[in-house]
Amino acid sequence: MTPPVVGWTDHPAAVALAARHRLRAWEPIPWVLALAFYFAFPKYLGFGTELLITILFALSLDLVLGYAGIVTLGQAAFFGAGAYTVGILAKRGIWNEPITGLILAAAVAAAVGLGSGLVLLRTGGLTLLMLTLCTMALLEEAANLAHDYTGGFDGLDSLAIAPVFGVFEFNPLYPKTQYLYVLAVLLVCFAFVRTLVYSPFGQSLRGIRENTLRMHAVGAPVRRRLVLSYTLSAAIAGVAGGIWAQANAYVNLGTLGLDRAATVLIILVLGGHGRLYGAFVGAIAYMVLSHFLSKIYPTAWQLGLGLLLVVIALFASNGILGIAEAAARRLRPPRAAS
């Protein structure tokens, strides 16, 4: 009598696949550090808040660029859509509850993402890149034109945002509430993105990025998946924009500008795209450097940034995390043949 066949789920490859999503030991560390930052550097909470929002924004771009493989220079369109949603509702006294405000911001940004994604993602390559630029520029122009609602070039300031849970007030001078609020929102959004990335949907996005033609040939509805991930990414970018407006009590055209879109792209690539934590690493690296250098020597900053981008494009297109991975692979002893 033949021995019972071992279930295939015990095979090392299957076990590896099943274990992929599990929390690694070091994963809580960034969050612990972020919390420690709150207590250790109370004077830098404004910078910290801005950093956390940037991470959230970069995370949204990673979903669409790092995982779905859509090269876009227009991600700020959704950031701005979320920001202006919060801003206009607050300025006109229609709605200023923060948490539901974020949900509204996400919804509006998602609608913009869905609408533009459905039409733009029929194209690819240069045409798509161009269209993302045009869409964002169009939104920026529209916001400028509708200055009765958006405040035009000056934007909307002194937004009155209600306290979180009715208790924790936003104080522009001491951004303690802002910091913890943004940290909590970032945690929630990150958990969402992380789950998505390890799900079969996220797996299929990887497939689309690796070999789109093959995905068509296995029956995957490629465009539908791309539009869906584009929309989800837009929603998260909208949350980032909305929370930016809430934390700064301010919104202006810069939220929709090419500058913001290009910066977040640089940040994500610097950290390493297609790797969940690239957004974290890139944002920290960029903002720390920028904080110290860009105001003191703005032209040297631009020159250095340009040089960095050229070097990254030529030699290190996977960013800091990519370099770290390559180094780790070299240091690890060669794996025995399985």
Added chain:
Amino acid sequence: MTASLLETRGLCRNFGALAAARGIDFRLEAGARHALIGPNGAGKTTFVNLITGVIPPTSGAILMKGHDITRVDQAQRVKLGIARTFQINRLFRRLSVLENVYMAVAERVGAAPSMVRPAGLRRDVVEEAMQLLATLKLAADAGRPISELPYGRQRLVELAIALGLKPAVLLLDEPAAGVPSAESHIILDAIDGLPRDIGVLIIDHDMDLVFRFAERITVMVSGAVFATGTPREIGADASVRAVYLGQAARG
């Protein structure tokens, strides 16, 4: 008369002035073991591209079980049961062998759109993918990325992906091409072991494989069907030999 599993009627495809497919009438029945041969440039791969929906025909119709699928897009045709392998591997090179086959199985069983549960925890998909790898003697390599595998084994993965789609019609474009002869028996055994109820069309230049496998052979020349028949008929046909087999014997 019951409809064939797969049928093309007057299928034509022009690329500018070049007629890559000229009025092809073709039938594939369930359980068929059909081979498509012809000189280089005869339009065999174009024909497969037309059937799978990679390119639209200039005119003519494609039917599956009697239903017109000429306007149906590629992904939909896969769902209807048409699967193919490519002449040159189209794999997810940076993903593991298991993940490659997982992709196909997940699409078929409808697991792919799921956004919550981790991919690796879909036991049903993992089991089926591993089972498939085992039948092709790929289980030992399941965890390795494609880029680390020799080309012959990659070709097997290409086949595994197509089988993971549990097709009714399987189109194999030179399945053994590039496989070292020491390993080609695995592919041949796999082809022998294909479920009897699916219709298989193989394009190949290897006459041993063709004559061993095929119950019917179609010869294509310059985009049109030149001859159709049993292996014996085709083997005995002098004009076929002249146009194709003769060249192979000389070259």
Added chain:
Amino acid sequence: MIFGVDVASMVLGGVAAGMVLFIVSVGLSVTMGLMGFVNLAHGGFAMLGGYAIALAMKQWGLGFGPALLFGFVVTAAGSAVLERLLYSRLYRAPELDQVLFTIGLVFMMIASVTVLVGPENQPLMLPPFLRGQINLGITQYRTYSVALIAVGILIVSGLWLVFERTRTGAQIRAAVDNRRMAESLGINIGRLFTLTFAFGSGMAALGGGLGAEFLGLDPQYALKYLVYFLIVVAVGGLGRVTGVFYAALLIGVLDFALKKYVPQGGTAFIYALTILLLLWRPQGLFGTKTT
């Protein structure tokens, strides 16, 4: 009668602006069509060339014509070096890497010019015979605009001749249509790329200098007008000289007309129009569909 004159002068202004757009963008279109390379630094070459021309005139007292030639040659040579050393490494790279590289390059260009020359607008003194107005019969019109139109027509005719009647031009057209087939026909693609890239960047420099009167010349030029150049290229169709020409004229005239009659929403309209157009025809008005 007055209305007709108004429209005519507006069209003339738009055509002149379109000519500048064309001269700058034609190089971008051909290199993108030929190499499939997203060169966001193209505006930077226009800026650098414009500065070279303006400074040659100011510091060395070169005449306008010689300065233009100088700017063309210097920019073409410099870009050829860049192409051989750096650009060529990225031809098979993913689109993202090309975007990053060229953004980085344009940042470096802007920073260098800011440091070496200064952030202010760089004035370019037109020679006296090009200033002022010229009498066109029905109306007086700006001499420079008329000159620009004449130069533009000359250039597009010259380019058309090169593309349609010379062997290099035929090789370029063949490679744009199907690079692999062109290679198998023995065409030296690498040399063709360098030549085309250098020529395209030289043209951009020319456009930068010629257009300084309208578009100004400051370090931000490289990014300020980038979207417009990209729109012209995308709408015209990659690699189509005539396509870029018509698209540039269209955009130029539209922009002028909108600035005059709808000063508020003009740019938004052009963006919206581009989106609609590219959705209807992703290959541009004159491009061919890629399989």
